[in-house]
Amino acid sequence: MRRLLTGCLVTLLLLLNTLVLFGPLMVFALLKLLLPGHFRDNASSAVMWIAETWAEIDKLIFRLCIPTQWDIRGGDDLHRDTSYLVISNHQSWVDIPALIQTLNRRTPFFKFFLKKELIWVPFLGLAWWALDYPFMKRYTKAFLAKNPELTGKDLEITKQACELYKRQPVTVVNYLEGTRYSTAKSTQQQSPFAHLLKPKAGGVAFVLAAMGEQLDAILDVAVVYPQQKIPGFWELISGNVPRVIIDIKTRELDPALWQGDYENDALFREKVQNWVNQLWIEKDRRIDALRAESH
Numbered sequence: 001m002r003r004l005l006t007g008c009l010v011t012l013l014l015l016l017n018t019l020v021l022f023g024p025l026m027v028f029a030l031l032k033l034l035l036p037g038h039f040r041d042n043a044s045s046a047v048m049w050i051a052e053t054w055a056e057i058d059k060l061i062f063r064l065c066i067p068t069q070w071d072i073r074g075g076d077d078l079h080r081d082t083s084y085l086v087i088s089n090h091q092s093w094v095d096i097p098a099l100i101q102t103l104n105r106r107t108p109f110f111k112f113f114l115k116k117e118l119i120w121v122p123f124l125g126l127a128w129w130a131l132d133y134p135f136m137k138r139y140t141k142a143f144l145a146k147n148p149e150l151t152g153k154d155l156e157i158t159k160q161a162c163e164l165y166k167r168q169p170v171t172v173v174n175y176l177e178g179t180r181y182s183t184a185k186s187t188q189q190q191s192p193f194a195h196l197l198k199p200k201a202g203g204v205a206f207v208l209a210a211m212g213e214q215l216d217a218i219l220d221v222a223v224v225y226p227q228q229k230i231p232g233f234w235e236l237i238s239g240n241v242p243r244v245i246i247d248i249k250t251r252e253l254d255p256a257l258w259q260g261d262y263e264n265d266a267l268f269r270e271k272v273q274n275w276v277n278q279l280w281i282e283k284d285r286r287i288d289a290l291r292a293e294s295h
Contacts, residue, residue: 002239003238003239006065006066006237006238006239007234007239010065010066010237010238011237013065014058014237017057017058018054021050021053021057024050025047025050025051025054025127025130026126026130028043028047028130029043029047029126029129029130031043031046032044032130041168044132044168047130047131048108048131048168051109051131052104052105052109055100055105055109056105058097058100059100059101059104062097065237066236066237066238066239066241067239067242068236068239068242068243068244069242069244070098070101070244071243071244071245072101072246072248073245073246073247074247074248074249074250075103075248075250077250078106078107078219078250079107080105080106080108080169081169082108082216083108083165083169083170083214083215084108084171084172084215084216084218084219085171085174085207085208085211085215085217085218085219085253086099086103086171086172086173086174086219086221087174087176087204087218087219087220087221087279088173088174088175088223089175089181089195089196089221089222089283089287090175090177090179090180090181091180091225091230092180092225092230092231093233094232094233094235094236094241094244095223097236098223098244099173099221099223099246101244101246102221102246102248107171107219108168108169108171109171110173111131111132111134111170111171111172112133112172112173113134113136113172113206113207114128114133114135114136115135115136116135116136118135134162134172134210134211136206136210162211162214165211165214166214170211170214172211174204176199176200176201176203176204176276176280177196177197177198177199177200178197178203179197181195181196181197181230182230185197193280193284195284195288195291196283196287199276199277199279199280201273201275201276202262204272204276205257205258205269205272206262208257208258208272209258212253212258212259213255215253216253217250217251217253218250218251218252219248219250220248220249220250220251220279220282220283221246221247221248222245222246222247222283222286222287222290223245223246224244224290224291224294225241225243225244225245226242226245226290226294227243243294245294247286249286254275256271257271257275260272
């Protein structure tokens, strides 16, 4: 019963926090749409401040209502005026609060690359647009075969969507596995990793091609749940997740990783894939060591 009451209380407080701040966020989003030049950038900064305030209040709710210990390691050199690419493993919806606990107001408010079609999702699409989430346009190989004149146009559209980040720092989060980890998915794809699914290099290659020159460093994040079972969001807000480990390693970003054509240059594609695979080998070892230490 105590878990149920805790979960209901936290849900109510999170919802209240969202409802109170959604209105002001939309006001500045509308100003962002209407105002020209640097006034638009000021409105974008106000939207980011509201989003960060929302996240800080969520952190306060978690701290007051649930016993979860957020064991954050590394990241002592983070800066709010630096642009980062976050590469993290993905296991649960709890990963998002874990990133909020770790990065909010220590780095620029983080963004995810979204498919352009998602802008039409009711309410959420408007919120993502207001938060300057980059919407990407991807054409399939079959489509480009029929319309070769559009080759490279998808990357050009995405670069235009990222134009704001030349004037404001950003944190871009990329989940290379493409989906949440589970034992069943790992077995199905015959993953060579003990704690990770196979990484997909194409997504991060597209992000680097669109934004590489604007990014300053990589935050290589490993999220570990020491308990045997990967928790769901309800388990977190009902107080049933005792500890989460978030391990951060800051890595330099090699400009050679975006100075090539991933789609059409086989040698460059192999180079990016090798880099991603090595990153994943090291991350799998880190997770193994963190789990062994916690047990």
